[in-house]
Amino acid sequence: MSQEIKKVVLAFSGGLDTSVILKWLQQTYGCEVVTFTADLGQGEELEPARAKAELLGVKQIFIEDLREEFVRDYVMPMMRANALYEGQYLLGTSIARPLIAKKQIEIARLVGADAVSHGATGKGNDQVRFELGYYALAPDIKIIAPWREWDLTSREALIGFAEAHQIPVAKDKRGESPFSTDANMLHTSSEGKVLEDPWEEVPDYVYSRTVNPEDAPNTPQYITVDFERGDAVAVDGVGLSPANLLMKLNDLGRAHGIGRLDLVENRFVGMKSRGMYETPGGTIYAAAHRGIESITLDRGAAHLKDELMPRYAELVYNGFWFAPEREMLQAAIDYSQEKVTGTVRLKLYKGSVNVVGRKSPHSLYSSRIVTFEDDAGAYDQRDAKGFIKLNALRLRLLGQRDRS
Known part of the structure; x- marks a missing residue:
């Protein structure tokens, strides 16, 4: 193995799983490991990931702030499509994977790596999303997916491996985690353990990005969102960059308990799974975009977009962001947005967001x-x-x- 793989770029969070993977790669393949940590607005301090990588002997460490690129080039194009997987899911995890894959391939080329690696399990969608991205951008790249190769099949085994190789394990990671999470600027997803019984209500302690709607302010808040050619550019008349705009909407959504979703979905790999998603700013954004489209899109264009949307959402969910069919759909969607400019007024109140006004210089409403x-x-x-x-x-x- 050591002769086949000389250098690998690992998508590295610094957590238990990817720390164990880093050491396992070094041992199993006898290769140099380069780490890449993406700042997608997950709200975590990233320097500990650097310190962990240095402790494990990594010489080339990449940490990149991708927040603006993430929102501008991935979230906003998806929002133009009004994309909802299975009618509900705003695709917060799905849309982050192609950007991470793209950056990994760029780093692999920069450092002369012959392989890339990720920490996704063999049961989930993320392995597909990462690897379809890798292959689309670097058809001959070698991919190492440790969860499909090693015999570390439990959390206890991971901790045991970490202890045996002097990998620090935080105290709060030693016990059995009640659920797992993934976060970025668009959303937080939680699944597993206490969420596996689809009959049981999600415990309140699982939620981290929104107040309980029952505890939200008793007075509604009215806001405006300005759009230019299908993309939001301002909140309450204040122009903001893509990332800062989403952060502003996230703050508003958090305060009013907006964006909670308890969903049983169909994974691409064939099984059903139950998860909890919090997408506060994205939920407001999606409602606002629909609102401005309602007066600026012709009926035929609007209805055709609604027919295309499930296909577009499925492509994003399944990991085909770089596929020609997604790009073809994107071109049609982007063309439809040429006149989607104007202002939407929304009412935020106890978990709900409702469009209460809309205006546009290109309005078709007479x-x-x-x-x-x-x-x-x-x-x-x-x-x-x-x-x-x-x-x-x-x-x-x-x-x-x-x-x-």
């Missing part, structure tokens, strides 16, 4: 035509008779046939 009052000839109601009779023609023919 109060002159739609009014119930005198429209001064803007719409001739007599035209509706022929419209209805033509649309009813096939139904009448069917009815006549079936009565005979």
Whole structure:
């Protein structure tokens, strides 16, 4: 093995799993390990990851702040599509994986590595997402997925390995974790252990990014979100960068208990899983985007987008971000956003976000035509008779046939 793999780039968090993986790679493959830690706004101090890597003898350590790139180039394009997997999930974990994979491949080329490695298990979706990204960007890259190779099949085994190789294990990591989490700027996901019974309600202590809606303020808060060509650019009239805008919406969502989701979903690998997602800012963003589209998109374009959306969401969920079909859909979606500019007013209250106003210089809404009052000839109601009779023609023919 040592002759096949000389240098590997590991997606490294500094936690128990990836610390054990780092040492295991060094031992099993006799190779040099380069670590890459991405700052995607997960809210954790990243310097401990550097210190852990140094302790384990890593010479080349990469820690990159990807927050703006993450929101600008991944989250916002996905939001233009109104993407929801299985009608509910805002794809917070899924959308982060292609960016991590892209950066790993860039680093592998920079340092001359011949392999990349990740800490995803053999039961989940992330192994697929990472590896489809790797192969799309570097078709000949070697991939090492330790969870599919080693015999460390339990948390106790991981801790035992760590202790045997002088890898520090935090006290709070020694006990059996009640659930596992993954976080980035868009969301936090929790699954496993106490969440595995889909009949049992999610315990309140699992939530970390939102207040309990029952404890949220008793007075609603009204905000505005400005859009330009399908992307949010300002909150309450204050222009913000993509990452700062999402952070602002996250703060608002947290305070009002917005964005909690208890979901049983279908994993790409074939099993059902139950998870809890918190997406406070993303939930507000999605509602606002729908709101501005409602007055700026033509009916045909809007309905076609809704038909394309499940396919787009499935591609993101399954890891096909770099696939040509996702890029084709993105081109169509982005074209639809040329006139999606304006302002949406939203009401935030005890776990809910509702659009209560919208305006745009490109609005297709005409109060002159739609009014119930005198429209001064803007719409001739007599035209509706022929419209209805033509649309009813096939139904009448069917009815006549079936009565005979």
